[in-house]
Amino acid sequence: MSKVPLTVKGAEKLREELHRLKTVDRPWVIGAIAEARAHGDLSENAEYDAAKERQGFIEGRIQEVEGKLSNAQIIDPTLLDADGRCVFGATVEIEDQDSGDVVVYQIVGEDEADIKANKLSVNSPMARALIGKYAGDIAQVQAPGGIREFEIIDVRYE
Known part of the structure; x- marks a missing residue:
């Protein structure tokens, strides 16, 4: 498996999720299974089936997060020295050449991407163009409505 780029904050969020899954969610679902078993006949026990399904999801997610963390290449944007070049972890201020709108994005790993928080996946068309x-x-970006142009105003490593 190849290295997965993550910012320091992204890796911390994954560690927090893993901790919650192991210390809160896993014990809860084990308790739910035990309670559902106490109701008797498991062949027609919807609570038992739902709890077992939830347990499968939690265990799968634990394995997925552990795998991502073990293959993570953690990058601290504050330590980057890219001479003003747009790279993974950089915060980029851009202006839409058509509308004049100015937006600030940080280029982050796939798991950290959140457009509402202005975090672009490194694999997105916008990030690849930047x-x-x-x-x-x-930067020219192929959008559904055609090619859009964005001027890069500033590149920061924060």
Whole structure:
């Protein structure tokens, strides 16, 4: 399995999720299974089936998060020295050349991506268009409505 890029904050969020899964969710679902078993006949016990399904989901997610953390390449944006170039972890201020709208995005790993929090996946078309560019450059992004152009105003490592 190849290395998965993560920011320091993204890795911390995954560690917190893993801790919650192991210390809160797993014990809860074990208790729910025990309670459902106490009701008797398991062949027609919807509570038991739901709890077992939930347990399968939790155990699968624990394995997935552990795998991601073991393969993580943790990158601290504050330690980057990319000479103003847009790279993974960078915070980029861009201006839409058509509308004049200015937006700030951070380029993050797939698991950290959250467009509402202005965190772009490194694999998104927008991030791929920005990577390698400098402030003052124009990035062209293939959007559903055609090619859109964005001017890079500033690149920060925060």
